[in-house]
Amino acid sequence: MFDALQENLGAAFKTLRGQGKLTEGNMRDGLKLVEKALLEADVSYEVVRTFMKRVGEQALGEKVLGSLRPNEQVIGIVYQELVNLMGPVDHSLHLKGKGDVTVLMMCGLQGSGKTTTCGKLGKMLKANGRRPLLVAADLQRPAAIDQLHVLGEQLDIPVFSDRTTQDPVKVTANAVERAKKLEADVVILDTAGRLHIDSELMDQLKRIDQRCHPDQIYLVVDGMTGQDAVNSAKAFNEALELDGVIMTKLDGDARGGAAISVKEVTGVPLKFMGTGEHLENLEPFHPERMAGRILGQGDMMSLVEKAQQEFDQDEAKRLEEQLAKGEFTLDDFLKQMQQIKRLGPMKKVLGMIPGMGSMLGDLDELDAEGDLRRLQGIIHSMTLNERRKPKTIDQSRRRRIAAGAGVEPSAVNDLVKQFDTIAPIMTAMAGKGMGDRMKMMKQVQSEMAGNPAGMLSKKKQSTGKRLSTKDKAQALKERQKRLKQLKKQKKK
Incomplete structure (x- = not known):
């Protein structure tokens, strides 16, 4: 992830560093390379325009051009603007106190890794002393129910399902009631996905929302799909008012543009990211750490x-x-x-x-x-x-x-x-x-x-x-x- 972007940005900063004296002209040339690097990383065009306008206003100021180390100041400006672009992020799941049940609703398109992410989230909650209940509400794909039960067995987390009905609203409502009897304090709803966004899917999710009143709604998107992930986040947010995005497959060849763009385009923060297939590979998304990695400055905090x-x-x-x-x-x-x-x-x-x-x-x-x-x-x-x-x-x-x-x-x-x-x-x-x-x-x-x-x-x-x-x-x-x-x- 971000390998190509990191390499291209490094080349842009190297160009600035190689100048004998930075002028407004060669500074603009350097910033064009930064802009090109972001576009090639599949960052939204509108986001890049807004981002470069903010960076350019600061980088072309007298304070930077007159500095002894202007290229270092430009890197500092790009870093801070990347942090502003991707954050701030509140990682809290806003769980209720003991005795109350918190309902988390997971939604997303088919193939985004939603069911696996439900398992990862359940594992994280259990490690923090919570008692989660996974709910198989994806009735469009029978394999999704079996998959969730397998994950539940691996994690020793109870799974609620009902194969006698095709009404996901009924399944989710019954699951919330069952949670109290099982003494579960967090219910994770694994809702149905589609190959693309359609009115039937959105109507189903809205009915679950109205019936179960989830405390938090998270959209799971595939980071490999680039700007399509951002567009689907925008559509889901308009229908459901999302509380956060969880981006999967960021350990692969994802160019990273979706991760950078999603907050600016939708106003919804990227809260967690999937960094592998194993159930422990779910990490909180930290804009400042990610900005450091993008600029080749490492991420010691995550490593520690x-x-x-x-x-x-x-x-x-x-x-x-x-x-x-x-x-x-x-x-x-x-x-x-x-x-x-x-x-x-x-x-x-x-x-x-x-x-x-x-x-x-x-x-x-x-x-x-x-x-x-x-x-x-x-x-x-x-x-x-x-x-x-x-x-x-x-x-x-x-x-x-x-x-x-x-x-x-x-x-x-x-x-x-x-x-x-x-x-x-x-x-x-x-x-x-x-x-x-x-x-x-x-x-x-x-x-x-x-x-x-x-x-x-x-x-x-x-x-x-x-x-x-x-x-x-x-x-x-x-x-x-x-x-x-x-x-x-x-x-x-």
Whole structure:
């Protein structure tokens, strides 16, 4: 998402930065490139016109043109206007207190991911201590009822359905009544969709609205459909007065124009975004974070929040205590790499770190999965003492470890060198505040300049020649021998 827009905006700002002195003329040329980048990202034409008018008025002012760093000020102006364009956003679902039932009505066109989003929302509510009830009110598509029941079983959330009637208004009304008996405090209505907007669909949704009086109405739209998503949001809002939009499939090849346009065109905020097929892939939409990602400034806050969810907190506490004692081993490093892997694809993770966006082009050649397996093989081929004290690994040990891992000795040497660089920084981070840690992270980045993925090597920087059948057999024997030795050490 936003990859092309980020690249094109970067080229526009680079043009401005390359000017000896910025004048009104070359500033206008630079802003035309910004405008072109937005249009190519499928941002609504009217939205682009309004946006560029606001940016142009500020960028062409005397204060910017007379500045020592006008290109940086232009980036600041574009950032703030993007935030204004997409926000503000209230992420609250405005749930009622205990004893009362909150009704959330989900609507959208067929194929937008509405039923799956109902499951994701239910999972989010349950994680926050709520007791949701999913309601299968999409009677146009029988598979939708079965799909919702499957999701309910996976999430351990009750699902209400009634296959004896074809009246969705009756189903939703009965579901709200049943919620009280089940002691559910949030009812999520999965209403019917169509391949396109028609009067029958809108009439059905209006009748459900009038009968059940939902507290919040959310429209689920497919981010891959571009401006069609914005147009459908506008039509649904005119009929139902939406409280928010949930945009799905923003992890794919969506150009991002719909996400940028929807608030300006409809007046309805984009509240949540689907970033994957898994049920935990539903995130609050933050305009300021998204603007930062669009401009290549990363999104550390989202990365930190995801890390808090995915990382083993007990393991993190143990490592913090160990670092405070000045201890950081190759085993610890491997565990950290495995935890980072859980955050998602390496390219996506690095894209959320400020300053790393410019390196992402090199990562197309990265085989993160294969490289992590190689690292694991190298570390597991070491003795416990070698993992704790890598400096003890001399030439003969390197050859033995390389044979056990099925790599060249140079790969073992590279790993030890990189570890020697990182280990003192990791131990120095213990007990430091966030500001000091960010400074040290920049130091790590500068140390790893030329190898964007840190310990992970590029394919073109191969860990060595392919091993022959004879060498592979020898490597297998060495690995089996090492496993026996490790088992003996563990028993001791």
